[in-house]
Amino acid sequence: MKKFNFLGFRFLFRVERENRDDVQVYSDTYQLKDRMVYFLVFLMIISLSSQLGNIFQRNKYIDKDIIKENIYAPRDVKYKDVLKREAIIKDIVEESEKKYIYLPEIGKKYSRGLNEFYDEILQIKEKKIKNFDYDFFEENYKLKIAPEIVDGVLDLSKREINSQRKDLMEILDKVYSHGIREGETFITTMAGKDFKDKELSNIEFKVLDIFTFPNYVYDRERTKFEIKKRVDGIEDQYTTVKAGELVLKKGELLDKEKIQVLNALGIYSFAETVLRFSVTGIYLITVSVIAYNIVTTKFKKELSNKNIYGATFLVFALLFFIFRFFGKDYLYLIPFETGFFLLQILVNSAYAFYFGIIALIYITPMINYDMVYFVITLLTILFATRFLGSVKTRVQFINLGIQLAIVKLIIYFSITFLTFGVSETVLLDSTKIILAGIFSGVLTLAIVPYLERSFNILSSFKLLELGDLSNPLLRDLSVKTPGTFYHSMMVAAVSEAAAEAIGADPIFTRVASYYHDIGKMKRPKFYVENQEGGENPHDKISPFLSALVILAHTKDGFEMAKKYKVPREIRDIMLEHHGTTFLAYFYNKAKSLDENVREDDFRYSGPKPKTKESAIIMLADSIEAAVRSIEHKTYNNIEEMIRKIIFNKLEDGQLKDADLTFKDIETIIKVFTKTIIGIHHVRIKYPGQEKESEENKTDEN
Known part of the structure; x- marks a missing residue:
């Protein structure tokens, strides 16, 4: 700890x-x-x-490093070139024209201010007022006019003042009509315009400069919007590097652009x-x-x-x-x-x-x-x-x-x-x-x-191959034991329908039914379906030996299937389809000969069915053989026989490991009955028809 x-x-x-x-x-x-x-x-x-190999690469690069050796592209690479897109955006920003808001009242206001300036000068010149009203211009026009400018204009004659006033008003009107952008002065505006027809004195420059204000104000939001609209229209830029292409030369200085290429190739800094x-x-x-x-x-x-x-x-x-x-x-x-x-x-x-x-x-x-x-x-x-x-x-x-x-x-x-x-x-x-x-x-x-x-x-393809009736094992079954072959086909038809109805594997159930009784090929005549009305070998041997023969067919089938490389899942069905069922007929015959006979000697060795498919085949195997023995095959007779057999299996504990619910069993009974009626072409009699049929038989007698 x-x-x-x-x-x-x-x-x-x-x-x-x-x-x-x-x-x-x-x-x-x-x-x-x-x-x-x-x-x-x-x-x-x-x-x-x-990812591990990248850690042990000999060359690890960072910004401003010197390339130690030539680097070639190991494969074709197409990567998003962020720097190329940023360069395009930068050019757009630099080339984009700034947007301004035109304010015509600015030009009118300061043209009026210039006019009032000369009115004030002339009134002083004419002795109507004594002093220049600096406060008036500061309050109304936010202008601070230097006294030396006023004195400089007052030094002129009245005629010169009127002439200057006329010239400067024309120039100012022309300046405002051309437009003054925010950040510009009269001097910078004059430099960009054609006003060379007038030679201006120093004092004239200063007067015009005082009354020159931008009448185009920079519109930051609109400018940003216009730039953003153009930038949003720029697609991602991609650069392609071909396999074997020289990407970086030995001795080059590494910068952001080259690092981007290295990253695209999977060469990173340590x-x-x-x-x-x-x-x-x-x-x-x-x-x-x-x-x-x-x-x-x-x-x-x-x-x-x-x-x-x-x-x-x-x-x-x-x-x-x-x-x-x-x-x-x-x-x-x-x-x-x-x-x-x-x-x-x-x-x-x-x-x-x-x-x-x-x-x-x-x-x-x-x-x-x-x-x-x-x-x-x-x-x-x-x-x-x-x-x-x-x-x-x-x-x-x-x-x-x-x-x-x-x-x-x-x-x-x-x-x-x-x-x-x-x-x-x-x-x-x-x-x-x-x-x-x-x-x-x-x-x-x-x-x-x-x-x-x-x-x-056992794949679905393997099942389809095994289900082919031309398979050597099934072909031998049809030739050597035709009765067992027919019985297996009937069991397959009944079992497949029941498996599909309860959600089990219908294909596997059908194919497994084909093979479940192949062990009977070893001694075919010992089984009633293959005797074809001939001699019954059981009449000549003891019930003990008969039981051994019958009980052996599950293991015989397992070994035979193993020899033919039949998958284990189907071979398990051969052992399980009788579970540990009791051979009551031969047991009773043996007991009449020997009171000490053991019941276990007349039971199949099992195991009991472990899957739904195996349980269905067990029930179908017993039911198909039993139904053949019914003389009058009506719906009720068949269903009654099926219920009796399934009840006996349940009572004997044969289905306890098969994971079948009572709902599944009821579904199986219904499907078995319907399928067997279809196989034996039984016509379902509706209420009243059975009574009518009996009366017809009586009349005939």
């Missing part, structure tokens, strides 16, 4: 290893959790390794590289925690199966190694959908969807957080999930791959066109997307058989 004091508080830390007993360690739950930890840690290591690595680690840890909680809860059953877990691990390993070493250069040529398709075929659509999203999230750091690719692939996964469940044949998978490529192309072209515009890179990537779509379907079909065989996984 660690202890330390800080600010008057004592902190205690204890790290202990969790104690697990053997039951916990070897339980399915803990094994599942351990598997997911290994799986996610593997993904984190591969993803983080894409501090930024470490920061990016750390943020990526935090990102991966966060998504790992989320992914762990989702998949261990939602896919506990699938991941508890070590074969499915192994196949998933292998698919991810192959996909991630491809992205790790080829992702940046051949990003749009990599058939990401292949991994998605494989998981759907080997497991199911929901599993493929969630793990497809997980794969995309972990791949993102390896492609330098390319958000265009992320969005395109995410939308493609959503689109594929919608249609993947309806794909049943190999050709449909190839077609779906091409359809997804078209969808990706449309999304990619839309995003890139609106963002970058059309370029050679966009057209090249579009071609890669189409090729990847074609490859994804073909590659999936090429890899699936190896994964099925290596991990012994």
